[in-house]
Amino acid sequence: xxxxxxxxxxxxxxxxxxxxxxxxxxxxxxxxxxxxxxxxxxxxxxxxxxxxxxxxxxxxxxxxxxxxxxxxxxxxxxxxxxxxxxxxxxxxxxxxxxxxxxxxxxxxxxxxxxxxxxxxxxxxxxxxxxxxxxxxxxxxxxxxxxxxxxxxxxxxxxxxxxxxxxxxxxxxxxxxxxxxxxxxxxxxxxxxxxxxxxxxxxxxxxxxxxxxxxxxxxxxxxxxxxxxxxxxxxxxxxxxxxxxxxxxxxxxxxxxxxxxxxxxxxxxxxxxxxxxxxxxxxxxxxxxxxxxxxxxxxxxxxxxxxxxxxxxxxx
Amino acid sequence: xxxxxxxxxxxxxxxxxxxxxxxxxxxxxxxxxxxxxxxxxxxxxxxxxxxxxxxxxxxxxxxxxxxxxxxxxxxxxxxxxxxxxxxxxxxxxxxxxxxxxxxxxxxxxxxxxxxxxxxxxxxxxxxxxxxxxxxxxxxxxxxxxxxxxxxxxxxxxxxxxxxxxxxxxxxxxxxxxxxxxxxxxxxxxxxxxxxxxxxxxxxxxxxxxxxxxxxxxxxxx
Numbered sequence: 001x002x003x004x005x006x007x008x009x010x011x012x013x014x015x016x017x018x019x020x021x022x023x024x025x026x027x028x029x030x031x032x033x034x035x036x037x038x039x040x041x042x043x044x045x046x047x048x049x050x051x052x053x054x055x056x057x058x059x060x061x062x063x064x065x066x067x068x069x070x071x072x073x074x075x076x077x078x079x080x081x082x083x084x085x086x087x088x089x090x091x092x093x094x095x096x097x098x099x100x101x102x103x104x105x106x107x108x109x110x111x112x113x114x115x116x117x118x119x120x121x122x123x124x125x126x127x128x129x130x131x132x133x134x135x136x137x138x139x140x141x142x143x144x145x146x147x148x149x150x151x152x153x154x155x156x157x158x159x160x161x162x163x164x165x166x167x168x169x170x171x172x173x174x175x176x177x178x179x180x181x182x183x184x185x186x187x188x189x190x191x192x193x194x195x196x197x198x199x200x201x202x203x204x205x206x207x208x209x210x211x212x213x214x215x216x217x218x219x220x221x222x223x224x225x226x227x228x229x230x231x232x233x234x235x236x237x238x239x240x241x242x243x244x245x246x247x248x249x250x251x252x253x254x255x256x257x258x259x260x261x262x263x264x265x266x267x268x269x270x271x272x273x274x275x276x277x278x279x280x281x282x283x284x285x286x287x288x289x290x291x292x293x294x295x296x297x298x299x300x301x302x303x304x305x306x307x308x309x310x311x312x313x314x315x
Numbered sequence: 316x317x318x319x320x321x322x323x324x325x326x327x328x329x330x331x332x333x334x335x336x337x338x339x340x341x342x343x344x345x346x347x348x349x350x351x352x353x354x355x356x357x358x359x360x361x362x363x364x365x366x367x368x369x370x371x372x373x374x375x376x377x378x379x380x381x382x383x384x385x386x387x388x389x390x391x392x393x394x395x396x397x398x399x400x401x402x403x404x405x406x407x408x409x410x411x412x413x414x415x416x417x418x419x420x421x422x423x424x425x426x427x428x429x430x431x432x433x434x435x436x437x438x439x440x441x442x443x444x445x446x447x448x449x450x451x452x453x454x455x456x457x458x459x460x461x462x463x464x465x466x467x468x469x470x471x472x473x474x475x476x477x478x479x480x481x482x483x484x485x486x487x488x489x490x491x492x493x494x495x496x497x498x499x500x501x502x503x504x505x506x507x508x509x510x511x512x513x514x515x516x517x518x519x520x521x522x523x524x525x526x527x528x529x530x531x532x533x534x535x536x
Contacts, residue, residue, distance in 0.1 A: 071359030079494050082358065132491075134360060181492035252492070268434055271491070273427060278362065278420075285352035285361045288422055 045209030048121065050141040055199060056125035057297070063136035065207045067281040072214045073130065074233055075181050076165065076172040083174070088213035091171045091234070096218050102162075102239040105153030112219055116204055119147035123208070124201055126224035128231070129263045129296045133272040136280045140222050141205030146196045154192070154240050161195040162245035163188045163221060164237035182248055188232035189245035189259065190223065193305055199224055199298060202235070225298040227261045258315040262306070263296035267315045334400045341404040344372050345411055362419050369412035370441075374486060374500055376405030377479045381507040399455050402475070406452040409445045409482070437488035444481035447474050476511065479504055 074084040096112040121141055129135045149161070165186040169176035175184050194200060203222045204211060211217035216233025223230050229249050239245075249257035256270055265275045276289035295302050306314075348368045351357050357364040380402040387393045421428050431438045451472055453459070460468045483504040486497040 067359035075492070079490070079492065081360070134363075179493065179495055179498075181494070268430075271435060271437065271489070273431060273435075275427065278360070280359045284355045285349075285357070285365065286419065287362055289420075 045205070045207075045212055048141050048205040048208060048210050050121040050123040050205070050208070053122040053124045056123065056139075057127055057137065058125065060127070060137045061282075062125065062139055062207075063279070063281045068136060068138055068206060069212050069214060071280060073132075073228065074174075074214055074216065076174045076184070076186065076234075077214065078174050079181050084214035085212075087173050090173070091166075091168070091213045091217070093213065093218040093234075096236075098219065098235060099237045100148075100152040100239075101237070102241050103155040103158035104149075104240050105155065107152065110151075115148050115151065115202075115219075116143065118151045119143040121204070122201075124203075124222070126199075126222060127296050128222075128224065128228055129277060129292065131227040131229060131257070131261070131269065131272065131274075133274070133277050134280050135277045135292075135296075139207055140201065140203040141208065142201040142203035142222060144198060145200045145202050145221065146198070148202055149195060149238075149240070152238075152240075157242055158240035159192050160241050160244055161190045161192060162237075162239040162241055163190075163232045163235050164239075165232055166234045166236045182252055185236075186232060186248045187245065188221065188230055188247050190230075191244075191305075192240075194223065194302075197302060197305065199301055225262055225295040225302045227263055229257070230261050260306075260311070260314050262311065262315075263292060264294055264311055264315065265292040266294070267312055331396070334397060337397060337400045338404065341376065341401075342407070345369060345408065362415070366412060366415045366420060369408050369415060370486070373405050373408035373412055374479075374482050376401050376408060377475070377482060378500070378503055378507065380405060380475065381479060381504070385507065385510050403452060403455055406448045406455075409448055413441075413445050437485050440481050440488065441485035444478045444485060447478040447481070451475055451478070476508055480508060 070085045071081050072084040073081070074088065077084040077087040097109045098112060098115055099107075099109045101107040121143055123139055123141055125137060125139045127135055128138050145161075165184075166172070167175060167185045174180065190200070201222050203216070203220050204218060206215060211220065213234075216231075216235075219235050220233040221231045221235060230247075244259055247257075247259055249261075250259055263274075267274060274292055277292045278287050278289055293299070345368075348357070348365055352361045352365050355361065380398050383394050383398045383401075387395065417423060417428060421431070432442055433439070451474060454463065454468065454471060463471065483497075483501040487494075487501050490497055
């Protein structure tokens with residue numbers, strides 16, 4: 001508690017208002033990240049310019065950066081919360097290509113820079129609710145997934161979007177050896193309308209800097225009204241398809257994790273109560289649980305997507 | 316030697332200097348972790364770290380109590396006089412673990428706690444473990460052994476096998492995946508319980524030696 005918020009730099013202080021990312025800036029950022037991989041002890045994020053988004057959550061204090069970059073679930077680097085921060089420096093994120101395939105007019109392996117170029121980078125402050133009953137408020141930097149999908153020209157028959165994380169055991173220690181926790185690659189999926197929703201972004205940074213590897217560098221999904229595991233990290237493939245894709249956690253334990261996984265305090269999880277959550281970085285040892293909101297508080301924007309759908313059956 | 320009048324410290328820590336030392340050293344992880352928590356040195360989710368650390372030490376001390384008899388019978392030193400100390404430390408840690416869950420984590424919200432107990436199997440199993448430990452801790456003294464009689468007391472205290480199995484299961488179940496660390500603890504517990512089963516299934520003439528394990532505990536003071 002004594003040193004709480006010592007790293008809590010307001011995003012406004014490091015993100016000049018109205019500055020839009022140009023291709024050059026992102027390239028410079030990515031180069032910085034590549035250098036960081038050479039000096040693995042302190043991975044450095046590079047500054048990233050982004051405009052503030054009106055879609056940001058504004059009424060809650062940000063989770064300190066030190067907590068966001070040290071408390072992660074990224075099983076490709078180990079199952080403990082501090083494993084990703086310890087192990088993820090080995091990942092090289094430059095060059096990075098993303099294969100977009102399936103029901104699109106322009107299937108290709110795209111350079112990340114070309115995808116990030118499709119729209120101006122924005123700072124989006126979102127709540128992030130983990131299925132384990134904790135939450136953060138994170139100032140992401142990213143762009144709408146819709147802009148990226150449009151670049152590949154989705155066909156009318158595309159009903160779902162499937163995502164895949166990198167498989168590279170040489171650089172992802174959780175993917176090699178005995179007793180691996182999950183089948184790789186980690187896969188996730190969204191319905192097309194969820195993917196095209198303005199709140200759904202692909203993030204390339206947070207707190208005004210490029211993503212650190214433990215946060216899913218260089219390119220990750222952020223869907224703020226769903227449990228955190230839906231927001232797949234280090235994405236290398238995006239496929240537009242006609243049928244609902246399998247997702248890693250629902251394959252691993254279908255009783256506990258469904259395809260939708262919308263944040264829902266009314267749907268009980270066999271392992272954790274979803275009625276309340278603990279806000280990370282708040283009040284230290286004596287943090288009190290706060291009520292969890294339907295759709296993580298984004299119901300006004302997204303509840304309409306699920307009109308007529310039984311959210312208890314489709315958890 | 317005349318016995319000094321019982322004091323609270325004597326009541327809690329006993330009179331044997333080594334036992335006292337085990338209590339004091341044994342409680343250090345709790346004190347240290349709590350101190351780190353107060354100093355905000357337990358990372359992003361300090362409550363969870365405190366809760367888990369206390370639970371893990373409870374399991375470790377319970378495992379030590381189960382290791383004492385096999386250690387002696389397999390030719391190792393006889394630490395039977397410290398088994399009660401270790402068992403009580405296990406109970407104290409389990410009680411602290413439960414207290415952190417009830418007070419800090421759940422804020423004494425009775426409805427939420429009850430929902431957890433009935434709906435979440437790993438919490439049901441954890442509650443079972445700590446509930447079983449209560450009568451064992453209460454009767455972990457020479458007066459109780461005398462009152463119950465050695466055989467009945469030993470019978471009662473065999474419940475620790477159920478408690479420790481439940482504790483290990485609780486640890487395995489709370490992970491989202493088959494995690495290595497809880498499985499290692501579960502394997503150790505399984506081996507120690509299998510040892511008891513092997514002794515139990517052994518022919519009668521050999522069994523007498525196995526039951527001797529209880530006798531020193533009865534006379535320990």
